Each structure stands twice: as C-alpha cells, then as structure tokens.
Amino acid sequence: MKGKFAKVHIEISNICNLQCSFCPEVIRAKKLMDLDLFESLIKQVAPMTEQVAFHLMGDPLVHPKLTEMIEICRTYGARIFFVTNGVLLKPEKAELLLNPAFRQINFSLHSFHDNYGDKDPTEYLNRIFAFTEKAFEQRPDLYVNYRLWNLQETRGSGPRNRDMLKRIAAHFGADLPGEVDVRHKKSFKLKNRLYLHFDTEFTWPEMHLPELHERGFCYGMKSHFGILVDGTVVPCCLDKEGSIPLGNARELPITEILNNPRAVAIRKGFSDGKLIEPLCRRCQYIERFQEKTACAT
Numbered sequence: 080m081k082g083k084f085a086k087v088h089i090e091i092s093n094i095c096n097l098q099c100s101f102c103p104e105v106i107r108a109k110k111l112m113d114l115d116l117f118e119s120l121i122k123q124v125a126p127m128t129e130q131v132a133f134h135l136m137g138d139p140l141v142h143p144k145l146t147e148m149i150e151i152c153r154t155y156g157a158r159i160f161f162v163t164n165g166v167l168l169k170p171e172k173a174e175l176l177l178n179p180a181f182r183q184i185n186f187s188l189h190s191f192h193d194n195y196g197d198k199d200p201t202e203y204l205n206r207i208f209a210f211t212e213k214a215f216e217q218r219p220d221l222y223v224n225y226r227l228w229n230l231q232e233t234r235g236s237g238p239r240n241r242d243m244l245k246r247i248a249a250h251f252g253a254d255l256p257g258e259v260d261v262r263h264k265k266s267f268k269l270k271n272r273l274y275l276h277f278d279t280e281f282t283w284p285e286m287h288l289p290e291l292h293e294r295g296f297c298y299g300m301k302s303h304f305g306i307l308v309d310g311t312v313v314p315c316c317l318d319k320e321g322s323i324p325l326g327n328a329r330e331l332p333i334t335e336i337l338n339n340p341r342a343v344a345i346r347k348g349f350s351d352g353k354l355i356e357p358l359c360r361r362c363q364y365i366e367r368f369q370e371k372t373a374c375a376t
Contacts, residue, residue: 227298
C-alpha cells in the first residue's frame with residue numbers, strides 16, 4: 080500500500096438506538112468492541128490513515144467505554160471522524176465530543192423524523208445547536224456537519240426536511256439553498272466550520288439482491304476500508320455483514336491482511352474497472368462513480 084488512507088472505519092459497536100428505514104438491520108450478533116482489540120487496531124492504523132471513523136454500523140454513542148476509546152486515539156495521534164444520530168447527545172456525551180482528538184462530528188438529522196414521525200424536533204435540535212455553539216467557542220478547528228441524506232431525488236426535499244432547514248436557518252441566521260442538486264453540490268457552509276450536507280438515499284448491497292453490474296469503480300481499499308466489531312477486515316464501509324472477509328485483525332496484522340491475494344485482486348479490479356466480488360456487483364452506490372469506470376476502460 081502506498082500513501083495514507085483517507086479514513087479507516089472501526090465499528091466500535093454494531094448496536095444502534097434507532098432503526099432507520101434507509102439503514103438496513105444488522106443481521107450479525109449484536110456486540111461491543113473490547114478495549115484491548117480497539118487499542119491494538121488504533122496502534123496499527125494511526126500511522127496509515129488521516130482519520131478513524133467510529134462506525135460502520137451502529138451508533139458510537141451507545142458504547143459505554145467511549146471515553147477510554149477517545150483517550151486511546153489521543154495517545155496514538157489518531158484523529159476521529161464521528162457519525163451519530165444525536166438522539167443520545169446528553170450533556171456528558173456532548174462534553175466528550177469536544178475532546179481535541181475529534182476532527183469532525185456528523186449529525187444524521189434525517190434519522191429523527193424517520194423514527195419519530197411528526198414528533199416535535201425542538202428539544203432534539205436544541206441539544207445539537209447547543210453542542211455546536213460550544214464547539215464554536217472551545218473547538219473552532221472542529222468540523223461539524225448536519226446531514227440530510229434522505230433526498231428521494233436529485234432535486235427537492237420533503238416537508239419535514241424543509242421544517243428542519245427553517246429551524247437551522249433561524250438559529251444560525253443563515254441563507255439556505257431552496258433547491259438542492261447533489262450531482263453538482265452536496266455541502267453548504269452555514270457558519271465557521273459548520274456545514275449542511277445533503278445526499279440521496281440508496282439501496283445497500285446485499286448478497287440476496289440481483290447483480291447490477293460487472294464493471295465499476297469503488298474507493299474501497301483505496302481511500303478507506305473497514306473493521307467490524309469482531310475484528311473482521313472488510314474492503315468497504317458498505318459491507319455491513321462481512322460478506323467479503325479479508326482476514327481478522329485479532330489473528331493477523333492489518334498490513335498483512337490488506338496485502339493478501341484477495342485484497343490485492345479487489346484493488347486491482349477497481350483500478351481496471353472490474354467488480355471482482357459478488358457483493359460489489361450488487362452495489363447500487365457504485366453507480367455514483369461511473370465516470371471513474373469509463374476512465375478505466
């Protein structure tokens with residue numbers, strides 16, 4: 080492997096406090112990663128990645144040892160990329176997320192109405208706004224993203240999204256886009272290092288789904304890879320069930336796993352525009368990289 084990965088996904092927990100319609104249920108046994116495995120992983124990946132994501136599936140705020148995991152990252156100089164639905168953002172949790180080890184915090188705002196219907200989001204949003212304001216003061220270098228990844232088409236947004244956008248605009252005194260075309264622009268700056276990020280829904284790849292493509296490109300194994308809660312290394316952040324197990328980090332060094340014949344074949348396949356693995360041939364998300372595929376032909 081040459082250079083650094085942009086991100087390594089370490090699934091500290093595959094347990095989530097919500098079950099969103101756009102996020103498939105985890106079939107694997109529910110589990111929390113132990114600290115010994117986590118420290119071993121961080122020690123190995125810190126030199127090879129720009130940041131560590133605390134999830135592949137699950138919400139990391141669920142983990143009872145989150146404080147210790149953050150300190151492990153500080154010890155080894157690993158910057159944290161954090162994604163949460165924000166429902167569990169109580170004051171003590173919010174304080175944790177201001178730790179200097181964090182590089183970016185992402186709040187999946189689209190999860191609220193998907194789980195709570197027409198419930199008033201005021202209290203939920205106010206907790207997130209309070210954290211953001213505190214981050215402006217204490218961590219001006221921290222990136223904060225408010226995600227709305229539930230657009231049904233390339234343009235437009237539903238009434239619940241529009242309500243949230245009005246509340247966000249009112250709180251931060253920001254001008255927000257009326258129409259969003261994520262083919263051209265997904266991210267909009269609100270204030271300081273706070274951004275709104277839009278995207279459309281997609282179907283997660285699963286082995287029971289029909290094949291969609293034989294050719295394609297993916298950034299898996301190039302910009303990122305994942306490690307599931309049990310230590311299984313997978314090539315992509317969408318391999319939620321470990322359908323492409325490259326090896327287990329409890330048994331082998333990560334560098335050895337990333338350079339085994341299966342991993343090399345996947346990486347070469349993407350470079351050549353070929354989808355080697357059956358799961359990859361069932362991936363809808365790959366369609367977003369069609370231009371890259373064309374360049375490889």
